[in-house]
Amino acid sequence: MRLSDFDFDLPPGAIAHHPVKPRDAAKLLHVTAGTLGDHIVRDLPSLLQPGDILVANNTRVIPAQLSAKRGEARIGITLDRPLADGTWQALARNAKRLRDGDRLDFDGTDLTATVAERRADGSVALRFDREGAAFSAALEQAGALALPPYIERPTGPTAEDSADYQTVFAQPDGAVAAPTAGLHFTPDLLAALDARGVKRATVTLHVGVGTFLPVRVDDVSEHKMHAERGIVTQDSADLINATRAAGGRVVAVGTTSLRLLESAASADGTLNPFVGDTDIFITPGYQFRIVDRLMTNFHLPKSTLFMLVSAFMGMERMRSAYDHAIAKGYRFFSYGDASLLERVA
Incomplete structure (x- = not known):
């Protein structure tokens, strides 16, 4: 695979420099094998099933x-x-x-x-x-916050960014960048998910500065991912394994949660406790072990994250989804809108 395989035209006006408020009013594109559905994040409970489990990254962004x-x-x-x-x-x-x-x-x-x-x-x-x-x-x-370079802040991050660039799940300090899919959640949305019968678990992946670095090689297989520190507790592993055994689907909130879950999973899909570094690099052809659904923002052209979602859904399906998002005015990157991807088996 070449880096150019993951390129696409993104209008500069599609880049979000500020989040939508309230957070759960952001747009949500539901992507399945055969359909594209336009929603808002507040609709998420109706798109999941009782017995599913939502797994979020609870890292807290530090002023790095x-x-x-x-x-x-x-x-x-x-x-x-x-x-x-x-x-x-x-x-x-x-x-x-x-x-x-x-x-x-x-x-x-x-x-x-x-x-x-x-x-x-x-x-x-x-x-x-x-x-x-x-x-x-x-x-x-x-x-000060190390905001992504595509968020325009000529005089530096603001006091508002200090709140906006932190998820409702945030607990242990350690991330340089926010796990941005988690930015869409509010206490009201979490209560609605609970009422729907959707279980919740957290994992910790301290997102590093490498998330901002571009891929600099044309042959994608030669790219080296930066390692990031992750933790999956025994309690979270047990809850996720029990959910899967009962037929529930694992819904990762963000690519960081997905990467850690896949790093900690055995080939048979059993999730193991994990403490250590992961540099897992997911590209088309990867065989997913544990994650069934992925909620994630819209990513940069030629980025490792666009490669990951292309692996999850197929390259042509994701290109169609991104074309649709651009045409419909979805907002891209960290402060942008979200997608809910239903994995193609």
Whole structure:
């Protein structure tokens, strides 16, 4: 497969720079093997069946964009993901000025970090001087949201973005980017799903800065996905397995939830507890193990996420769905509208 296979024309006006309010008033395109149905997100309970299970990513977005100094040198830092040894992987502008053991002082707080390792790809491993609640509090003072580059904010993220770019599921800190399908949910919608008899579970995938990076190779098989930290608890695995055993369908909220579920699933579709990194790259031809339905936003041309939805539904079906969405004025990307995809077996 070539990168050009996943290209399409997207009018600049289709890119959403602000979310619809209320969140569940966004459009929802229901895509099956044979039909395209125009709805709004608030209709979701009627599109699911009692006994289905909705699986959302509960990661919380952190203010990952930081400005630091090493002596007199100014260093721009974007946190990427927490590592198992307690350090943070980060991207650093002016990384060539850094050496292992250097101390960084962050603007707006007394937060400091030591460069544990500087890597050839421009990334660094940073060991901060605090962790837990104290680290989170310092980030709130020193950091800013790392909004996607296609959201226009000439003067930087706003206070409104701090609320808009966080899902109702958000709990553990760790994501650089929001799991954007989850942005459409409200307490009222969750109550309606409960009343419908739809079960709910959460998993955690801390979305990294790699989600913003373009594919730079023409041969798609040569692309290397960035790893992201994920957790599937025993309780969530048990509930999802029991739902499947009873005939319920697994509905992933977002590509991040889907990627983690597929990473943690055995070949027979059994979901296992999981703690670790995943760099799973899903392209057409992939055999899905556990996810039956996917709720997801509309993605960039030539992106790994458009490749994933093409694997889920078939390339021609997704091209038709995207053509329909563009013609009908659906809004694209993080603050845009959503689709509900019913997997082609």
